Amino acid sequence: MTERPSIGVRHPTGGIRLSERTWGYLLASPAFLLVGLVAVAPIAAALWLSLHHRLPVFGVDEFVGPWNYIQLWGDDRFWAACRTTLYFTTLSVSAELLLGFGLALLLDGLTSGVGGSPRWAQVMIVVPWAIPTVVSAQIWAWLYQPDYGLLNYLLHQARLIAQPIDWLANPDWTIHAAIVMDVWKTAPFAALLLLAGLKTVPRDLYAAARVDGAGAWQQFRHITLPLLMPVVVIVLVFRTMDAVRVFDAVYVLTGGGPGNSTETLSIYAYKTLFQTLQFGYGSTLATAMFVIVAALSSLYLLLLRRHLQEGA
Amino acid sequence: MTARAVLILCAALGFGCTPSGDRPQTPNTVLLFKHGTLSGNGAVLSDLLREFERRHPGLVVREELLPSSSDRQHQYYAMNLDGGRAPFDLLAVDTIWVQEFAKAGWITSLDAFLPPAEREQFFSGPIRAATFEGRLYAVPWYIDAGVLYYRLDLLARHGVAPPKTWPELVHAAQRILDAEQDPRLAGFVWQGKQYEGLVCVALEVLRSNGSDLWGGDRGRAEASLQFLRDTVAGDRITPVSVGMADEESTRQMFGSGRALFMRNWPYAWALFQQEGSLVRGKVGIAPLPSFPGYPSAPVLGGWMLAVPQASTHQQEVGELIRFLTSPDAQRLVALGMGYNPTRRALYSDESLVDARPLLKDLYPIFLEARPRPVTPYYLLLSQALQPEVSAVVVGRKTPREALDAVRRQVRRIVGSPDLPIHVEGL
């Protein structure tokens, strides 16, 4: 993108001439003011807390520097939770991206035709995401019930299973049940973003490609995908952020069990902070989560950096 | 421009609609009562509070609700009480939190509002759970204990008496399941999900074998945990789904006629007797079984009333607590909301027992109910326990491995040199 320096503009009324740069800082400042006021102070407090041993019940409140982090390094439960969280994140985000792409392409195809746009189709994909997470987790807990849940009933009626499956009681299956629920809920986020992105791709590019003899897949690979990369990066970054921090979806379904097999980092941090009241170590866990998310996001941005520049 | 107008309008709306409720500008003293959503008819409690206001002119009581989930309430109280300036005057605490809150200095002693002579009138279990270093820190509000539900009709049809021991229960369940040949009927359902309820169940089974989770006879402890696992894997009277079952899922199972025995809290009884319930009139309640030679060991539940250390209206709140736990108030709550009173005398109160005959059966159970380990570190211990017992329930660990892990963790939490404590009930 070529950036022109401040243009020599004669303001009609002769008012103050601010350079583009100044305008830039001016316009961007409200955002940073807001963020600084409301978000930064609590984060700083949490970081500060992570350097303390803070256990109100034991009457302990002392500054211990990096001791919590050293303890974190040797904490098996932390590493187990890390593994569970990363597994959840990988499967969940991949599935959401794929499913979101599929839905977006579908709706794009349907809405660009002569037949008019089915409004209900778009509303339909928003609905799972519009339901609050605590409610949707309960809905799926209900669906997964082996005895009176709809899922087992339908599978049984379709003669696909003979015995009811214990979706949530089998430690091997539980995390996948939670992933399905999460994908169901958040694929619309990806779909919406990708759909909006698809709509900004100029139609004549496709027309030109068709004239050159390119098939649908080639059009997708060489036109759609590159132009959509910025949006894909947004989806990846934000969905990864949310997946690493997933809490309600898993907690309501399983409580972290059975046998801590579905304990994600958030659940471990929540239990440490608010059930065992270890405020210092809990903040350390939260900081570790932040580091993981930051690392993953930086990874995406680094790998996909060239796609972030203007595509057209 | 329209965009600006919309923006201003929204800002105005947002700023204008902020105050919470219609707070009258009067010199009244406002007492803020924080508690979780209650079951039954919430108006009963509101009426009681209005009655209190009538008797104490100048005092206004406002309720603020929290989600009924014990976890979320604990989180809320931890955040507020830790700062030292809690914005509320009265809170409802779970039985297992009192020790912890008392040790942290978050709640104040209520010795003045319930002198030792009066404490005799309450069940001893809750009083013990609310006493920290010799002083009372909470007044029991309502009480719960684990009970055994059974299908009257099915047991009668096969000539089986309600079992008194666990082996009897297994035997009866197997016999009836064989005879009924109903693939959808389960023998015994209980709460096996990884949460606090599982610890209650585990303690009930362990203690009824003369053992405990981290003390007592090791061999019997292993046998008890093995018993739990066997109901699923060995005797097959319990479905595998018990590994994700909590109170409501087991209640639904039993309530749709798909279980023979159930371990649950007494709340389910009223729901089973409702119009349209499939098991209406077919449900019986009995004390939990035990192992031969040992008494039944139901675990104590229930909630209590406590006062934050920082409350500036301690005298008035004390009055409110005395009012809410008075015999009349407890009778009204029992009748209108189905909560079990904590005063022993009410269980021989004719008007109450006539309206709620179940109380007669519950009385001996409540007398026997023992609290979970009475220690400020209970939640820490429970956190260490839950995954281990859950792993046994789903067969991931053997009872021996689980108990080893439990004892290791408990020793680490309780026995470390910086934290010398005495734990009652261990």
Add this chain to the structure above:
Amino acid sequence: MSDVAENWRRGLVRWFRSRGLALCILVSAGLFCLGPVLWQAVTSIKTDADLVRLPPIVPERVTTAHYERVLFQSSLVQSLMNSVLVAVSATTVAIVVGGLCAFTLARLPIAGKPLMLGLVLATSMFPPIAVISPLYLLMRGLGLRDTLIAVGLTHAVYALPLAIWILTSFFRQLPGELYYAARVDGCTPLRALMSVFLPIARPGLAVAALLVFIFSWNEFMFALTLTASDATRTAPVAVALFPGLYEIPWGDIAAASLVVTLPVAGLAALFQRHIVAGLTAGSVKG
């Protein structure tokens, strides 16, 4: 086969190939997305006794008791109003403030853009559970405990990164010539933004607004912690208050969750026109 019939057959096959497959997939996608919601709808009209009875899927006896309880005997309707208020305010603030910032990041020559983007993202990366306690104490200290402002402000701030990133991406893709043309004509960057960019950035704005709205609508943890009374509660918190100590009134929750979803679905329907507008309007050529 006669020529006419053969043409019909070919036409049908062609139609199916071009449309039918897509429609089939759409129907399956629809079932996947809406299945659980439809199940909720069915559950919300079942009587209490039938809630766990599985065959039949469609109940014989229906009742409106759950909706009556939810709409007339609980504070859900007021919570919906609160949610609307909070979501609209948060969306407005996030889009306006975020839009200004995004425009800067997309078009204006300031230093350290990647750093700014990263910083803004980093603040919303921190897990809410660790932040919730200090944030609550901050709001309490400011005297904003149990107010809608606290919730709206928090939502706006935590949605800001999403808004900024989406809008930056969309603004970058809009052609620069229009902006420079406007500047040459004597507009300040702000006026250029408002008169030139906004009209053609509709898809980006619409999608960002919708996503922020839904985020605010659904947000639970902050809303739960920062509000306390009936008058300030938002919808997800109200639904979370339905369960009693042990029992979960499943029919009521099903009814409540549908009621809570409707406004958002309506908004999505309203916005979809803008989202699909795209660049086909033809205003960009030349």
